Amino acid sequence: MLADHLSWRAAxxxxxxxxxxxxxxxxxxxxxxxxxxxPGGRRAVRTTGLDGRERADHAVM
Structure with missing residues (x-):
């Protein structure tokens, strides 16, 4: 067993x-x-926010 040959930290x-x-x-x-x-081939719609960064069409919690 590994603990028999090494200290507890090394083990x-x-x-x-x-x-x-x-x-x-x-x-x-x-x-x-x-x-x-x-399923159904629906893709996430991405929009651009006021700051120019892309945003998803849903909130991520």
């Missing part, structure tokens, strides 16, 4: 480091496909 750091390496690489190399269209 927690080793799996955290492994998880970090796997997660970072999975997010870096995973395909970044676009989201599928909702």
């Amino acid at each position: 927690h750091a080793v799996p955290a480091g492994i998880l970090a390496v796997v997660t970072v690489h999975a997010h870096a190399f995973a395909p970044n496909a676009p989201w599928p269209q909702p």
Whole structure:
């Protein structure tokens, strides 16, 4: 067991480091496909606000 050979801090750091390496690489190399269209083909309408930035047609909470 890992805790038998390391201190408690190192025993927690080793799996955290492994998880970090796997997660970072999975997010870096995973395909970044676009989201599928909702049923019925409805697309979100985007408008421009007074400040020139694009805004969605619905409020995000």
